Amino acid sequence: MVVPLIACLTAPAALAEDASAGPHRSSAERLGMGKPVARVVELPYDGAGQAKDAAQPGPKQAPASPETTRRRSLEAAQSRGSHSYVDTSKVPLDGHGRVDKRALRSDTPPTGWGSQPPAEAKECLDRPAAESMAGETYSRWIWCQKHQMGVVYAWVDGDGRAHDLGTAAMKLHTVTVGNGQARGVRTYIQVQSVTYDPEFSLDPEIAVRIMQWEQEVSKLKSYILAECVQTSTYCQSSPGAVEHSWKEWDSRPTQEWLFWDTHSREEASSADDKVLFHQWHLRIGGSGGAYTYRPGVSADRTIRCDSATYFSLFGVPYNKACINYDVVPHLQYKISDSRVTSVARHIRHAQNDPGNTYPAIGYKVIPGKYTGKWDNLGLTRVLGGSATHQNNVAEKDRACKRLPPYETNGLPEAPKPGEDCDEYPFATTEQGAASPYWDFSVRAVPSSENQSAGGLLGWYYFRDRILTAQDPFWVDIQD
Incomplete structure (x- = not known):
C-alpha cells in the first residue's frame, strides 16, 4: 500500500x-x-x-x-x-560491436x-x-x-x-x-x-x-x-x-x-x-x-x-x-571476456608497465588506473568527432605507422589485415595520444575486439552519465 x-x-x-x-x-x-x-x-x-x-x-x-x-x-x-561501475562483460553486443537493444530491457537509466x-x-x-x-x-x-x-x-x-x-x-x-x-x-x-x-x-x-x-x-x-x-x-x-x-x-x-x-x-x-x-x-x-x-x-x-x-x-x-554523485565512477573490462580480451590486456599493460609500451620513449606516466581511490589521474571525456578526438586519432596513427616523430620508437610492425591499432588512454578522452601532459600506448589488436571495446566504452559513457571535460572516471581491468 x-x-x-x-x-x-x-x-x-x-x-x-x-x-x-x-x-x-x-x-x-x-x-x-x-x-x-x-x-x-x-x-x-x-x-x-x-x-x-x-x-x-x-x-x-x-x-x-x-x-x-x-x-x-x-x-x-x-x-x-x-563506487559506481559498469561491468561491460554483462552488456550484450550485436555482431558489429554495438550495444544490442536487449540492453534496453535491463540496464538503462530510470x-x-x-x-x-x-x-x-x-x-x-x-x-x-x-x-x-x-x-x-x-x-x-x-x-x-x-x-x-x-x-x-x-x-x-x-x-x-x-x-x-x-x-x-x-x-x-x-x-x-x-x-x-x-x-x-x-x-x-x-x-x-x-x-x-x-x-x-x-x-x-x-x-x-x-x-x-x-x-x-x-x-x-x-x-x-x-x-x-x-x-x-x-x-x-x-x-x-x-x-x-x-x-x-x-x-x-x-x-x-x-x-x-x-x-x-x-x-x-x-x-x-x-x-x-x-x-x-x-x-x-x-x-x-x-x-x-x-x-x-x-x-x-x-x-x-x-x-x-x-x-x-x-x-x-x-x-x-x-x-x-557521491561515488568514484569506473569502467570495468575483463580479460576473461573474449570479446575484448586483447584490448583489456593492452590497457592493463599500459597501466602497470607504461615504460615498456610503444611508443618506446622510456619513462612514461599513463593515467586512468582504478585503484579504489580518487586521485588526479582520472580520465575526462571528449565528444567523438571533436577536435581533441581527431587529434588523438591522428597522433595514434602516426605512432602505429612509424610516421614522424615516431620513426624509431613507434609500433615495430603496423597492424595486419583484420587488426586495428588500439590506443590507451582512449581517443575520446582529454588524456588521449595528443595530450601534451600525458603519455600513451599503442598496440595491434583484433579489429572485432577493438570495435567491441569501443562500443562498450560508449555504453559506459551513457550508462554512468559521463559528462565531457568535468566528470573524471577510471578504468579497472579484471581477470
Whole structure:
C-alpha cells in the first residue's frame, strides 16, 4: 500500500518553530531548564552501538562551485568506499560491436518514477553496506540505506542537566532514484518498525517521569521529509512533511512507501551543460506533549543535475538527468571476456608497465588506473568527432605507422589485415595520444575486439552519465 500524497501534511507547526533555536547557545539553554525536551538521534540499524545526536538543520544556502563540490564528493566517496561501475562483460553486443537493444530491457537509466522504487532497490538494500552510515551506491542512479532515526525524550532539571527518559525510533529503508530524462530525483522511505526504549534511573523523580513517558509516548508525534539543502532558487523538494503519532507510524503496513521529489532549476545554472550540484537530507522532528523539540537531519547526500544534449540511445534522447554523485565512477573490462580480451590486456599493460609500451620513449606516466581511490589521474571525456578526438586519432596513427616523430620508437610492425591499432588512454578522452601532459600506448589488436571495446566504452559513457571535460572516471581491468 502506498500512502496517498494528497493526504500528507504540510510541515507541522513544530517544523517552523524548532528552526528558531540558535546554534550558538548551549543545549540546556536552547532546550530550556526545568522542562521536558526532545532531540533527534541516529542509531545503528541493528541496534548495536550508541545513538548519535543528529545534526541540526541550518539555513538554506546557495550551492558551492561545481569544482569544489566535485572534489568534496569524490573525497567523501573514497573515504566511504562508495563506487559506481559498469561491468561491460554483462552488456550484450550485436555482431558489429554495438550495444544490442536487449540492453534496453535491463540496464538503462530510470526515466520515470512509480509509487515504489524499482526492483534494483531490493538488491541494493540486501547488500551489507546498505546498513552503513554511508549507505550503498548501487549505481549512479540508485542509492539506498537501512538506518534508524528517532527522538530522545529528556527532562532538563533546574541545574541544566538533561536526564534521558526514553527513545522512540523508526527503522527506515531509504532509496533515492535518479532520472535519465528529467532534472530530479525521488527519495522513497519505508518505515519497517517502531521501537520504544525507556531509560532506567534510581532517582525517584526521574523514575516517575520515565513511567509517565512510557504511558504517553505512543501518542506523541514525529514527522519526516526529504528536503534540498539549497534555496528554492536552485532546487525544490515536495511535498511537505508527513506527521503521525508513534502509534500510527507503528500500525502502518511495512510494504508502503512514502516519497518526495527534489527538482533542479536549470535556469539557475551558468555552467557547461547547465550543471548544478545539490545536497538533500532527511529531516525529522516531533510535536506533542509539553516537550520542546529540536529537529535533526541525516547526513547530506549529493546529486548532480545537468541538461547535456549529447546523450541518446537508439534514437531516444536523454537530454536532462540527475544522478547520485557521491561515488568514484569506473569502467570495468575483463580479460576473461573474449570479446575484448586483447584490448583489456593492452590497457592493463599500459597501466602497470607504461615504460615498456610503444611508443618506446622510456619513462612514461599513463593515467586512468582504478585503484579504489580518487586521485588526479582520472580520465575526462571528449565528444567523438571533436577536435581533441581527431587529434588523438591522428597522433595514434602516426605512432602505429612509424610516421614522424615516431620513426624509431613507434609500433615495430603496423597492424595486419583484420587488426586495428588500439590506443590507451582512449581517443575520446582529454588524456588521449595528443595530450601534451600525458603519455600513451599503442598496440595491434583484433579489429572485432577493438570495435567491441569501443562500443562498450560508449555504453559506459551513457550508462554512468559521463559528462565531457568535468566528470573524471577510471578504468579497472579484471581477470
